[in-house]
Amino acid sequence: MISEYLWLLLAFPALGVLVNCLIGSRFRETMVAAIAVSSVGLSLAVALGFFWKMTTAAPAARIVATTLYTWLSDDALHIRIGLLLDPLSMVMVLVVLAIGFLIHIYSTSYMKGDDGYRRFFVYLNLFIFFMLLLVLADNLVLTFVGWEGVGLCSYLLIGFWHQKKSACDAGRKAFIVNRIGDFGFILGVLLIIVVFQTVDYRELATIVRGSHGVSPGIIALMALLLFMGAMGKSAQFPLHVWLPDAMEGPTPVSALIHAATMVNAGVYLMCRISPLLAQSPEVLLVISAVGLITAVYAALSALGQTDIKRVLAYSTVSQIGYMFVAVGSGMYAAGIFHLVTHGIFKGLLFLGAGAVIHAMNGEQEISRMGGLFREIPATAVTFIAGLLALAGVFPLAGFFSKDAILWGSFEHFGTNFWLVAFAGALLTALYCGKLFGVFFGRKRYEGHLHRPSVLMVAPLAILAAGALTAGLLGFPMFAKDTAISRFLGFPITAMAADAGALHNLEIIMTVLQAAVILAILTAAVYMFTKKRERMAALGDAFPKTAALLAGGFGMDRINDVLFVGPVRILARFNARIIDSRIIDGAVNGTGHLTMFAGRLLAGLQTGELHHYAFSVIAGTFLIIGTALYLAGLF
């Protein structure tokens, strides 16, 4: 019965887009903002209603599904526009709508006075629509529609200030790199269609779990191709290069799209195809490996950044790597848990960074920020809360989710794997400490600071509260069934832990990890606040290393040489030789040929009467001869 209201979740943002797009140019800024915010708010209310219903229902009955329209249907294959609201998508919907709602409120103040105010909110609502479509879709093709849609909105919003060339380049880069991932996605979907003749998630699950007679290699290939799509969208190595440049967009965009929602789509997709992944352990290993490499690589790069938003961008890449480590270990619930907590505190950090940048009149370089605590205390407090959550300090949210992942990787992959993951966590603590320096230490700015308005601070406060309390979802700890895993229906750890020696080991490890992380964090905070000049000198002493870290280990250069260069050569070859000489030559040549033939034929017109008469007599001869020949008369 309530499934009839599912479409409302999509309808409100769509309505917001239509109204603001078509007649919004006549409204004042406040009206535009009101329409946009209320559309998301209404959707959120509906979602909360569904959530309430879901929690009070029995675990087996937590699915709400509806089909809106049959898109494509023939004997074998049916593709429908259908919505599926199960616990997994419920979590995603709540994350998107709740954080999205807060960010919409924040943006009303942040984007005030911008020429493209209305355009911004149209794009933002459009993004919410497509993101909801992505997570609510009940089949791969509809998910892909949402996938592409959020990619489009990402492009539009990254290049929002399109007068800046760097913004346009960044938007293009995001779209193109995403496309590479989409290539894998499409191939995977096509393979699934060919082999299984269905794209519906539930049908697929039933088929895959049963006996289907398809070789494991094919299943692994499907999973791998879909993971390629996830790599593009979720910015994993080596398709991560677009995310740091995506910081050219306005900060609310970075918060919403590139921290809390779109980049999680890859993790979500992997959870949706978990039946396929369960049958291909090699692919799971690949996923975890890629996630781990990304996590450590990005953490190192984050350490070397000087722009506050780029630090957070690389941090996002790193944390999503951890989510993929969780997925690869089969701990889907832990991955989703980290997704939720990361969305909260990364969103918080980005919004806080936005407030700092706004206060400093557009300054984004860390080296010029210092001692901001006194001037913008509210922002500072919430930002620090976010940093602590990111580093994984007890009892903030990040601690629980990160701990679950670390323990799970140790359980599933062994000591070496866990060591590298733990190293990544330590690096995280290091760059968190670096960001502390923004608020403490001596003043490094001149002039007046813009205090952020209430509309900007309130979302920060709410998110900070979330960062403090979201850890509750991970209770009870050290058990297989935590609150979130019970809701989702996935186990939080992969293996059936026997509560004995391992249990004790888990407790000891958790305590040790927390202690080491806290120590490193404290040391980093001290070094970057009190001894900031010493750290700067350290950076100057090793300029090559600093440059390497800052440039993300030269990935952009590598891509340039490997891919962009050849394409450019090919394009130049095309333009100069194929287009100018061959094609134009052919076209012009046809003209020349025609004129030449014309000149030849014109030679027949001599003006001499006898020549014309000769033609007549010759023609007559030919005709009579042919006629007689055909009549067989000679």
Next chain:
Amino acid sequence: MTLYHFVGLGMVLFTIGAAGFFIRNNAVVLLLCIEIMLNAVNLIFASFARFLYGTEGQIFIFIIMTIAAAEAAVGLGIIIALYRSHKTLDMSLIKDLKG
């Protein structure tokens, strides 16, 4: 006399007319050669009428004669116009249609 005699004579006359057409370049003489060719064809039609087809041959002769008369009239008109504009009737000198 058989059919072949008359047809053969007609062929010879036609050839004379055609050859004359290609040899001479006086416009009036060209028209005269055309008349010769037409008459030769008329002879052949008449012989066919006599030996093969009956009245159709002779009727066609009338048609040809009519056409020949009309064509001679127009042709002479053209010759007059030609003489007026070019002051000569030597067809080898008139090359206005060149190109």
Next chain:
Amino acid sequence: METVIFWILSAFAVAAALAVVFFKRAVNGVMSLLAFMFGMAGLYVLMGAQLVAFFQVIVYVGAVLVLFAFVVMLLNLKEFVRRLTSPADVRAAIPAVLLAVGIAALTWLALQDGAFAKAAVLQPVAGLRQIALDLFTRHLLVFELTSVILFVAAVGAIVISRKEGDRS
């Protein structure tokens, strides 16, 4: 008897045709054509197509040739007493002449077919009555079209030979 007359008339016609071709002055050519026409009329009578001979003399000789003579006299061509043709002209004409010979040869060969020989029986001589009936019943359309052509030719001839600026 018939044979003799035939050969005499044909020799006369051939000679007259050659004369038309080879006389230098146009007037001489016209007169030779006159002789040629009469020769043809004789041949028609020999064949039994008297009506055709009749019309040949009236129309061709009496109208067309007179027209030719008028024009030739009108134009008063004095300068064409030069050489008939240059050797170059003759050489250029050879291919065309050969073709004309070829056409004649082809048709001759075609006529050698047995079907012609079988069908070549003397038809009854068609008199004026018979021809008139056929012309005005079975071949009426052709007759009418021919008159249209005559009309068009008459108008055309007048238009072509008008002087510039003469609108009367």
